Amino acid sequence: MNMKRVTITFIASLLLIPTFALATSGESDSDESSSSQLHGEGSFSEKHEVIYATLNAFGEQDGMYVVNQFNVTKPGEMIDFGHYESVHNLTNLEDIKLHDEEVMFTALEDEFYYQGNLNGQPLPWTVDLEYTLDGEVVNPHDIAGEDGQLAIKIKTSANEEVNPVFYDHYLLQVTLNLDSEIYHAIEAEDGTVASAGKNKQVTFTVMPGEDEQFVVEADVINFEFDGVEIAALPSSMSVDDPETDEMQDEMRSLSDGIADLYDGVTDLRDGVVDLxxxxxxxxxxxxxxxxxxxxxxxxxxxxxxxxxxxxxxxxxxxxxxxxxxxxxxxxxxxxxxxxxxxxxxxxxxxxxxxxxxxxxxxxxxxxxxxxxxxxxxxxxxEEIQSLYMSGADSDILDExxxxxxxxxxxxxxxxxxxxxxxxxxxxxxxxxxxxxxxxxxxxxxxxxxxxxxxxxxxxxxxxxxxxxxxxxxxxxxxxxxxxxxxxxxxxxxxxxxxxxxxxxxxxxxxxxxLEDGVDELHDGTGELAEETSDLPEQMQSEIDNMMNDFDHSDFEPVSFVSERNDKVETVQFVIQSGSITIDDDEESGEVEEEEKGIWERFLDLFR
CATH class of the missing domain: 1.20.120 (Four Helix Bundle (Hemerythrin (Met), subunit A))
Incomplete structure (x- = not known):
């Protein structure tokens, strides 16, 4: 009986904390002023942003919040910037203030986290999800529990309203987790299908600066869907230049061969003229x-x-x-x-x-x-076949x-x-x-x-x-x-x-x-020989350009929430579309709600 009284008294005291905090706001301000005087202005070495966004089942954006992490080098008062609707301290119970676009907090630990909730800020990508069952485009919420041939089409493209730096330098990994009891005969062109426990995981990759469209097809029984997960990371890996010496030698041989082909076609043309x-x-x-x-x-x-x-x-x-x-x-x-x-x-x-x-x-x-x-x-x-394999115009060779x-x-x-x-x-x-x-x-x-x-x-x-x-x-x-x-x-x-x-x-x-055709062949091989005379150099130039497209090692991260933020080390995106489930019995939900005790409801405040 005494233990129960102590527990109730403890809970009651916790429930009174907000009222007490409001009643003693003057003292809190005094404490903050003392803390500021105690610690002074703090500093950090780097900042990390993780943007969490939710989409509905069609890919339309629902909500977004950002978890900001600071590696603190000097404890004290700090200011961060962002178009936040509200902010929450995820590190301790210290107060955190939001005024216009300024977020003010006191960081005492080596690492400090806070969450900022965004309202209406778009993602750098637009995502469109389309569902087809047995060849008919359907509303996914209308087919929960249905059977048939399902196709999910995923389309990503640039959002022109957002700084293109993310679209141009970020790699998207699109993942679908499919229950093996629901999904059968899974097909995903351009994707990777792997086992994840008893389920299947389908993964697609979108390169920086690219619009893509993917389709997953499967036979479904009692359809449900956990949604699409999209992780966006900067493609900042450094790519080593490949060894091309041997390839250049082969290209040089090819270039010389084309020149020899041109000489041979010249002789052929002269012979055809004589003929x-x-x-x-x-x-x-x-x-x-x-x-x-x-x-x-x-x-x-x-x-x-x-x-x-x-x-x-x-x-x-x-x-x-x-x-x-x-x-x-x-x-x-x-x-x-x-x-x-x-x-x-x-x-x-x-x-x-x-x-x-x-x-x-x-x-x-x-x-x-x-x-x-x-x-x-x-x-x-054999000689005639080798002539056809030389790449010359087949119609002219037929003549x-x-x-x-x-x-x-x-x-x-x-x-x-x-x-x-x-x-x-x-x-x-x-x-x-x-x-x-x-x-x-x-x-x-x-x-x-x-x-x-x-x-x-x-x-x-x-x-x-x-x-x-x-x-x-x-x-x-x-x-x-x-x-x-x-x-x-x-x-x-x-x-x-x-x-x-x-x-x-x-x-x-x-x-x-034949003479007219060989004249055209001669002109064509002459142009080919001229265009491929520097084939090794052309190949190296194309490789260099291709490597430059993939090499984003010189990318300097920028803040997603405010261009005023500095020392930004990483910015990552975690995007989740809405799931589609068979509706549970409403009564069972009500019973479950009634069965929650005061401790469970108290813990819900912190979940």
């Missing part, structure tokens, strides 16, 4: 050759018809020539004249064949020289490879039918010589016939003439049959070569396009 010139000559020579073959083919009909007429005449003369004692010399004169006309016709055919042979030889020489100018090479599949294949096809086709081309001119020569020989023989027969007519006894000569005419007629029949076969072959050659010439025409068009 195009050669193909132009090939196309012109092929056109001449085609015209010659067509002319030969067109003249074959006349040649065959003329030969047929000569053959018929010989057969007629041979069959109509019979030795007769009453033979009129006028008939012999007519025979002589016919032989000379046939010989003259053969000479004309021979002259035509010689002219045709000359035209053909000119066309064939032009074609042969043009095809010989096409570079002969045998590129392997180059197609042209190469077409050129090799033309060469292969030409080589395959080369014997037929080469046989045309010798055959024309043989035919011409045969015609010349026959014409000469006919003239010789006519001369001998004329000489025989002056001889009264020329029966033997006539018999020999008859035999010669029969033999000549028979031989000419064989010659005519060979001539028909030959002209038929010329017709097939003319038809087949039309297809070859068409392919050469396509090759000609392709090499023109």
């Amino acid at each position: 195009n010139d050669g193909v132009v000559e090939l196309h012109d020579g092929s056109g001449d050759y085609l015209d010659g073959v067509r002319e030969l083919d067109d003249g074959s009909t006349d040649l065959v018809e003329g030969s047929q007429s000569i053959g018929d005449a010989l057969q007629e003369i041979s069959s109509g020539f019979e030795l007769d004692d009453n033979m009129d010399t006028s008939d012999l004169e007519e025979l002589e004249q016919g032989l000379r006309e046939i010989a003259g016709g053969l000479y004309e055919v021979e002259d035509g064949l010689w002219q045709l042979r000359d035209h053909y030889n000119q066309a064939y020489d032009a074609l042969d020289d043009a095809i010989a100018d096409i570079p002969r090479s045998d590129l392997s599949e 180059l490879v197609d042209t190469y294949i077409a050129a090799q096809t033309v060469q292969g086709t030409y080589d395959a039918v080369g014997e037929a081309f080469e046989a045309v001119s010798p055959t024309l020569l043989d035919v011409s010589e045969s015609l010349h020989e026959m014409a000469t023989n006919l003239e010789l027969m006519a001369d001998e016939l004329a000489a025989s007519m002056d001889d009264l006894d020329f029966a033997d000569d006539l018999a020999e003439l008859e035999s010669g005419l029969n033999e000549l007629a028979n031989q000419y029949g064989d010659f005519h049959a060979g001539l028909v076969d030959y002209t038929g072959g010329v017709g097939e050659l003319s038809s087949a070569y039309s297809d070859i010439h068409e392919g050469i025409s396509e090759l000609n068009d392709g090499t023109f396009e």
Whole structure:
């Protein structure tokens, strides 16, 4: 009973402290004045600020307070500054005063803490939270206890109303603690998912001066959410420059390789120009050759018809020539004249064949020289693939490879039918010589016939003439049959070569396009070679710039609450968004409140 009375008396005395303090405010002021005189003006070596901010479930700012810490070097009276609505001494029961933006306190210990409550001061970052359940944007308070496919989108950006020094130099660590009984199949692109006891912890990092957007997806059962925690710290770590000697050597090799590529493309362009010139000559020579073959083919009909007429005449003369004692010399004169006309016709055919042979030889020489100018090479599949891997324009390389294949096809086709081309001119020569020989023989027969007519006894000569005419007629029949076969072959050659010439025409068009493409490739690789000639220096410059972006070691902290504060060593932010829970039974809350005793309620005053 006595112990209970003492406890009640002690509690009552504690409850009377505020009234006593108000009643003796004059004495308190006197004590403060004495304390000030006792300790004088104090000093501190450094100050630390920790800003605690709360957000609602959507990321909108709710409240904010600051815990200020001072490392005291000389106990005594001190002044701090801040746009505070109220302040609280967290170190001892000494009074602390707030007047306008000045906070006055007496620090006696090595470290002194006080809390300043802010109202309406914005954070350096804006935070937006969006919730989607089964693809529909929802109010998070409306889905507590729901199941489905959940997505939480977190977006951070600069608050233009606040000093940008914090946004530009502070690194944000965004953390979500997810209950494993609620969240399953968690996915967080650009984030780290780690185990934290039985739960999962998802962490994202926002670099200084960057706006970011993150998404966490999960299957939820009986949805609840503890909120998002954001810690903001200055990125003041010093970053050592990486060793780049080996990389610079590799970049130099790459730069030299690009220069070699440019030289190679230059050679390629020169080669393509030569190739195009050669193909132009090939196309012109092929056109001449085609015209010659067509002319030969067109003249074959006349040649065959003329030969047929000569053959018929010989057969007629041979069959109509019979030795007769009453033979009129006028008939012999007519025979002589016919032989000379046939010989003259053969000479004309021979002259035509010689002219045709000359035209053909000119066309064939032009074609042969043009095809010989096409570079002969045998590129392997590996070499072609390495060309594609060089980084050159693939469209231009496609044209180059197609042209190469077409050129090799033309060469292969030409080589395959080369014997037929080469046989045309010798055959024309043989035919011409045969015609010349026959014409000469006919003239010789006519001369001998004329000489025989002056001889009264020329029966033997006539018999020999008859035999010669029969033999000549028979031989000419064989010659005519060979001539028909030959002209038929010329017709097939003319038809087949039309297809070859068409392919050469396509090759000609392709090499023109290829030359244009290689010119563009040459210009592009030249520009690339020029831009990468100092590639190692460019790389080092980019690395230096990148390191400067990450290196904030020269950052000088500034106070968040007032620019008048000095000796600020660190400023940190701890931000917490509102949680989403299933509402508890209101009655159970009332029962719990009723069950609190006077001691519990007294302790609540200090919580």
